[in-house]
Amino acid sequence: MTPLTRVLATGTFDILHPGHLYFLEQAKMLGDELYIIISRDVNVNHKPTPIVPEEQRLKMVAALKPVDFAMLGSLTDYFEPIAEINPDVIVLGFDQNFQENELENALNQRGFFPKIVRLQKIEGEYYSSRAIAAEIAERKNK
Ligand SMILES: Cc1cc2nc3c(=O)[nH]c(=O)nc-3n(C[C@H](O)[C@H](O)[C@H](O)COP(=O)(O)O)c2cc1C
Numbered sequence: 001m002t003p004l005t006r007v008l009a010t011g012t013f014d015i016l017h018p019g020h021l022y023f024l025e026q027a028k029m030l031g032d033e034l035y036i037i038i039s040r041d042v043n044v045n046h047k048p049t050p051i052v053p054e055e056q057r058l059k060m061v062a063a064l065k066p067v068d069f070a071m072l073g074s075l076t077d078y079f080e081p082i083a084e085i086n087p088d089v090i091v092l093g094f095d096q097n098f099q100e101n102e103l104e105n106a107l108n109q110r111g112f113f114p115k116i117v118r119l120q121k122i123e124g125e126y127y128s129s130r131a132i133a134a135e136i137a138e139r140k141n142k
């Protein structure tokens with residue numbers, strides 16, 4: 001029997017939109033099982049703190065069709081969930097701030113050899129959590 005290909009995607013997934021769905025659908029097409037690591041609230045330092053708490057972000061992402069398994073990430077060690085999942089493929093979103101070669105080297109040093117795949121962006125009105133939040137704030141002031 002051929003082993004199943006495990007794909008891992010990560011992200012904050014604060015306010016869900018069709019860009020997230022497209023990201024997850026692209027990821028799922030690269031293998032058989034799609035695993036998701038949800039960023040912990042305290043680790044989201046590259047943009048405003050998520051509006052939706054981590055447990056709720058996890059619940060919503062876990063319910064999406066392409067997703068087979070979703071879990072909260074580690075608070076301290078990003079390689080801990082990777083050891084648990086042991087992915088064959090790790091996807092990076094179009095704007096995820098990781099260099100493919102740096103991530104690959106860091107993984108290789110720890111004994112993990114997944115393929116790293118950078119995914120595409122889909123354009124659409126408010127296909128961004130921050131754009132939705134900004135529009136809500138804007139309308140409140142009108
Ligand atoms: C391979 C990998 C593993 C990650 N593991 C964790 C983790 O265990 N805990 C966590 O809080 N964030 C983790 N992250 C970070 C994010 O989930 C997320 O990709 C990053 O914060 C960028 O978020 P964005 O979706 O806002 O672009 C990981 C990212 C990558 C690429």
Ligand SMILES: Nc1ncnc2c1ncn2[C@@H]1O[C@H](COP(=O)(O)OP(=O)(O)OP(=O)(O)O)[C@@H](O)[C@H]1O
Pocket residue numbers: 010011012013014018019020022023047092093094095096120121122123124127128129130131
């Ligand atoms: N329009 C989109 N097209 C393709 N992928 C997307 C799109 N929007 C988000 N993603 C991907 O979904 C993953 C999780 O996204 P994230 O939680 O950062 O949402 P976001 O809408 O990009 O947030 P923000 O607007 O705060 O930057 C990331 O890897 C990101 O690249």
